Amino acid sequence: MPHNPDHPPAKKFKPGSPFFRIDKKPGMLLPRKENASVPIDVQRKNLPIYQAKSQLINQLRQLHNAVLIGETGSGKTTQIPQYLYEAGIGRQGIVAVTQPRRVAAISLATRVAEEKRTQLGKLVGYTVRFEDVTSSETKLKFMTDGMLLREAIGDPLLLRYTVVVLDEAHERTVHTDVLFGVVKAAQRKRREQNKVPLKVIVMSATMDVDLFSQYFNKSPVLYLEGRQHPIQMYYTKQPQSDYLQAALVSVFQIHQEAPASHDILVFMTGQEEIEALARTCRDIAKHLPDSCGPMTVIPLYASLPPAQQLRVFQPAPKGCRKVILSTNIAETSITISGIKYVIDTGMVKAKRFNPESGLEVLAVQRVSKAQAWQRAGRAGREDSGSVYRLYTEDEFDNLIPMTVPEIQRCNLASVVLQLLALGIPDVMNFDFMSKPSPEAMRSAVEQLDLLGAVGRKGEQVTLTPLGKKMASFPLEPRYAKTILLSPDFQCSEEVLTIVSLLSVDTVLYNPPARREECLAARKKFTTSEGDHLTLLNIYRAFKKVNANKEWCRENFVNSRNMSMVGEVRAQLREICLKVGEQVPNITSNQVSQHGCSSARGESAHCNFSKCVGGNISPLRSSNRLMNSNMEIFHLNKSMIFPYDLSLFTHNDLSFSPLYQLSMKLESCGSDTGSVRRCLAHGLFMNAAELQPDGSYTALDTHQPVAIHPSSVLFQAKPAYVVFNELLHTSKCYMRDLCLVDADWLVEAAPEYFRRKLRPTKS
DNA sequence: GAGCACTGC
Missing domain, CATH: 1.10.10 (Arc Repressor Mutant, subunit A)
Known part of the structure; x- marks a missing residue:
């Protein structure tokens, strides 16, 4: 490493003004080392918020809206719900506390249940996707914001709740932003209809609260003090043209000067640069003089296998320094104790959306001021710390104050x-x-x-009635549509699998070091029909070996994500059966108009048994029937998928009314053409056509696109394809492709393609 | 012949 001892790199930094911030959140995200000798009541009373308890309760009792600025560590998230409960505020209903992340909802509920000395799921519970740990006794309910939003579809006035606490509001996720509007509307309507009032408490960590306060009818802002640890800020004296080089130099400067027990956290943009810098750091560390202690370098990013992520929590051996190179996952999602130094490159990789081209671009860009403060706060969570910003103070002043809310860039x-x-x-x-x-x-x-x-x-x-059904799926609309179309093509079982595979993180594991092996293993499943059907083959094989872990290793399949596919699939399948109940009764005439398939009661029967396991009681079934009848009464005739009337004549009792009103979920077996036809109908907006020169043009925007090298169709030249998404990097790449016929596209959307398609070549 | 920050229903 080019290092001149006469000019220590840290001389490039100049101190900024000291910055005080509290950044300790009890019960948050991490297994804490609890001080067992301090009783839980004492711990609660030691929290900064405890001083303000009675004042807070008085305020919150009177206010309909409040904005609470609590620096992290004040204890607001764990204590406010308990204070409300203990003071009898909102006892008629449930207090909901929303979180942007699942782990936070779960760990907070666990902590509060512990503090209330009750079993989780009784007084205190949580609800996240796939997990509902609540009961009729639950009064304090922690949940993801997306979950409350789902509930709001069935109950827009949120009548089960008397208080909604929107926590981490400063993060401005799409779900939180939509919830702002939903709770505000619910609050107003409940007032108008003389229903039990809804109290809304917005909790945020940032000082930029005017927006929140204005939005919620100029609601009062309550400030909570936190626990403070001083943080010393340093800025570079000159702008840095190469932030990676600057990070490298800073790491080793600190390494030479600071005690070995002080860990370093470096914020970077992505996997590739993290792995590269990790290699360089390890190389250099090997060749340092003996006066320097050893160093252990740990990369941290979301796609890292969980076992490797856990390494960041293990303390380094005595006398060895821990250096963590992380993406912004360490900004909010993962909290690491013992960090004394933060190095902030000032850069982040983030998605931007262009509504005109429909293109999402993932690009490296500057962080916002709020984000820089968030990163800084990660130093000195337990004690004072230092932050090295690899940019000048002027550059910092010119950063945008807040990250643009997600809702404005998706x-x-x-x-x-x-x-x-x-x-x-x-x-x-x-x-x-x-x-x-x-x-x-x-x-x-x-x-x-x-x-x-x-x-x-x-x-x-x-x-439309179709839109109503689409909304009940936790999916992008085009995937919901594809599922709802699938009975038309008798391939629902396959489409459910494919859509589930696309909803989770990739199930394919691609270690660069074992590329050849990996390609060879994958070849078994590859089909010229495209990526969707290749994935389907992998899932079928996975099922055939009963999710065998060894098989997964041999075939470079991520078994954890694959199991998640199963969970998602079961959920989507259940929703299919439920929305099927909304199907209006239609005449055979209408059925033929929509090209209904022939009845195949037997296969449908099997599917049904698999799903509900025969546990539907007659009472429950008939209730459902009554609801369904009401639906039938209200809905109009604009049916979109055919419904099989012949099933009504079946005498078998297991053909309950529930089933008879459900979507018919069939398997197409080896007839994969019908799956592709269904995908063509659902993804017709993402279609591309081969040009005479061998390139591709998107039919929607007419922009040039290319097949991504990771696609199984990379070396093929199919005339027409549909794809899941466009990714703009060095070129505009189509990812996850499916071979289709031009005719299918035309039949999917004749009007649309009359404008878009060129005359079909033979 | 490329490479994808992070969540969530």
């Missing part, structure tokens, strides 16, 4: 669909705290219109 199709499902009357003018651009809203409505999810009454956008 595809809004699912958001708009959800808002419509919530019964929002005027979606285009929904009361967002930070409005997305009108183009982004229009583009979302257009997309939903093409999928048949929305219609228009004058200026108003309305939900």
Whole structure:
């Protein structure tokens, strides 16, 4: 390493003003080493928030809205719900506390249950996807914000709740932002309808609270003190052209000067640069003089296998320094104790969305001030610390104050669909705290219109019956549509599998060092029909060997993600059966108009038994039937998928009313052509056509696109394909492709393709 | 012949 001892790299830094911040959150995210000798009541009383308890209770009793700024470590998230409960505020209903992340909801509930000395799931519980640990006794309920949003579709006034606490509001996730509007509307409507009032408490860590306060009817802002540890800030004297080099130099400067027990956390942008820097650090560390102690370098990013992620929590051997190179996963999701130094490159990789091209771009960009403070706060969580910013103080001053809320930089199709499902009357003018651009809203409505999810009454956008069904799936609208279309093609079982595979992190494991082995193993499953069907083959093989771990290793399949596919699939399947109940009764005439398939009662019967395990009691079934009848009564005739009337004539009791009103879930067996046809119908907006020169053009925007080298179709030249997504890196790449016929695209959306398609070549 | 930050229903 080019290191001149006369000019220590740290001389490049100059101190900024000291910065005080509390950054310790009890019960949050991590297995804490609890001081067993301190009783839990004493621990509660030692929290900074305890001093303000009675004052807080008085305020919260009177206010309908409050914004609470509690620096992390104040204990607000664990204590406020308990204070409310103990003071009898909102006892008629449930206090909901929302979190952006599952782990946070679960660990907070666990901690609060412990503090209340009750079993988790009784007084205190939590609800996240796939897990509901609540009961009729539950009064304090921690949940993901996405989960509350789902609940709101069935109950827009949130009548089960008397208080909703929106925690971590400063993170501004799409779900939190939509929830802002939903709770505000629920609050107003409940007042208008003389129902039990809804109290809304917004909790945030940042000082930028005007927006929250303004939005919630100029609600008062309550400030909570936290535990403070001083942090010394350093900025570079000169702007750095190469932040990686600057990070490297800083790491070794600190390594030479600081005691070995002081760990370093470096914030970087992504896997590749983290692994590269880790290698360089290890190389250099090997050749340092003996006066320098050893160093252990640990990479940290989300796609790392869990076992390797856990390494960041293990203390380094005595006399050895721990250096963690991390993405922004260490900003919020993973909390590491013992960090004394933070090095902030000031850069982050983030997604941006262009509504005109429909393109999402993942790009390295500068962090916001708020993000820089968040990173800084990670030093000195237990004690004072230092932060080295690899940029000048001027550069810091020029950063944008807050990260642009996610809702202003993502595809809004699912958001708009959800808002419509919530019964929002005027979606285009929904009361967002930070409005997305009108183009982004229009583009979302257009997309939903093409999928048949929305219609228009004058200026108003309305939900179609199909759209209503689509909204009940936790999926992007086009995947929900594909599932709902699948009975038309008798391939629901396959489509459910494929969509589930696409909803989880990749199930394919690609270690660069074993590339050849990996390709050879994958060849067994590869089909010229494309990536979707290749994935389906892998899933079928996985099932055939009963999820055998050894098989997974041999075939480079991520068994954990594969099990998740199973969970998602079961959930989607259940939703299929439920939305099927909403199917209106239609005449055989209508059925033939929609090209209904022949009845295959036997296979359907098997599918049904598999799913509910014969546990549906007659009473439950008949209740469902009554509900279904009401649905039938209310819905109009605009049916979208055929419904098999012949099943009604079946005498077998196990053909309960539930089943008879369900979607028919069939398997197409080896007839994979029908799966591709179904995918063509669902993904027709993402279609591309081979050009005479061998390149591809997207049919939607006419932009040039290319097959991503990771696709099984990379070396093939199919005339027409549909794809899951476009990824703009060195080129505009299509990812996850499926071979289709041009005819299928035309039959999927004749109007649309009349404009887009060139005459078909033979 | 490329490479994808992080969540969540």
